[in-house]
Amino acid sequence: MAALSLTHVSISFGARAVLSDICMQIEAGRFVGVLGPNGAGKSTLMRAILGLVRLERGAIQVLGCAATRGNAAIGYVPQTRSAAARQRLRGWDLVASASNGHRWGLPILGKAARRDVGRALDAVGATDLARRPVCELSGGQLQRLLIAQALLGRPRLLLLDEPLISLDPQHQRSVVELVKHVQQETGITVLFSAHDLNPLLGAVDQVLYLGGGRAALGTVEEVITAPVLSRLYGSPIEVLKIEGRIFVLSGRIEVERGAHVHDA
Numbered sequence: 001m002a003a004l005s006l007t008h009v010s011i012s013f014g015a016r017a018v019l020s021d022i023c024m025q026i027e028a029g030r031f032v033g034v035l036g037p038n039g040a041g042k043s044t045l046m047r048a049i050l051g052l053v054r055l056e057r058g059a060i061q062v063l064g065c066a067a068t069r070g071n072a073a074i075g076y077v078p079q080t081r082s083a084a085a086r087q088r089l090r091g092w093d094l095v096a097s098a099s100n101g102h103r104w105g106l107p108i109l110g111k112a113a114r115r116d117v118g119r120a121l122d123a124v125g126a127t128d129l130a131r132r133p134v135c136e137l138s139g140g141q142l143q144r145l146l147i148a149q150a151l152l153g154r155p156r157l158l159l160l161d162e163p164l165i166s167l168d169p170q171h172q173r174s175v176v177e178l179v180k181h182v183q184q185e186t187g188i189t190v191l192f193s194a195h196d197l198n199p200l201l202g203a204v205d206q207v208l209y210l211g212g213g214r215a216a217l218g219t220v221e222e223v224i225t226a227p228v229l230s231r232l233y234g235s236p237i238e239v240l241k242i243e244g245r246i247f248v249l250s251g252r253i254e255v256e257r258g259a260h261v262h263d264a
């Protein structure tokens with residue numbers, strides 16, 4: 001069964017068409033890098049999979065069921081980390097606060113829920129962060145806890161919205177390796193959005209590139225090519241491969257990395 005299936009999906013905000021007639025299927029167990037320029041619709045797609053955005057047309061199925069709010073089969077790490085970073089909680093409490101959907105609340109947990117928190121911390125190698133105050137953690141350590149939060153309840157689809165923002169290259173690598181490890185250990189399907197493909201190379205099975213309302217899904221070799229990306233950007237794109245890194249250029253200017261500015 002496909003983990004995710006989009007059939008003729010169109011999403012608009014007012015006159016702004018973000019996704020236009022997207023059809024695709026993502027097989028269960030895949031690690032998919034979601035790429036595309038600012039405003040291409042990466043976050044919107046994730047929110048639509050979560051049932052939080054109204055489709056103008058088409059249908060989204062998650063693990064064989066229509067996308068709907070509060071789907072316990074989906075774990076989600078949203079883009080903004082700043083609210084979490086200010087928390088005066090310990091690591092364990094931060095993860096536990098998402099138990100039963102009580103994000104940022106402090107529910108009194110039963111035995112099974114406490115076991116689940118311990119399991120999620122263990123799954124991301126963060127048991128040593130359980131007693132540390134969240135406000136003292138590095139961006140990479142905090143991201144580890146937010147991924148643990150998303151793994152509560154053993155979801156089968158994990159959505160990570162730009163989890164590498166504001167992390168240095170070493171922490172970026174450790175977050176990608178962590179997610180890869182979780183995917184391989186649990187067989188979970190992963191959608192991981194990023195504005196630079198390079199940290200994901202070697203980890204992703206496929207990339208989903210969004211641009212101009214359209215989408216291309218396939219291996220890096222199939223999608224990151226001048227013809228495919230020129231079609232998505234609607235202008236000539238050049239793809240350079242240098243020493244194992246890939247650069248996507250428009251008129252000699254790198255289009256993927258430089259244009260992205262986010263508040264993490």
Ligand SMILES: Nc1ncnc2c1ncn2[C@@H]1O[C@H](COP(=O)(O)OP(=O)(O)OP(=O)(O)O)[C@@H](O)[C@H]1O
Pocket residue numbers: 013016018036037038039040041042043044045195260
């Ligand atoms: N709730 C909303 N109301 C109106 N417009 C919206 C809404 N959400 C997103 N948009 C617009 O839809 C487009 C796609 O936004 P989205 O955040 O999905 O892009 P993105 O690919 O995630 O971009 P980025 O790389 O900057 O995070 C943007 O033009 C954005 O301004």
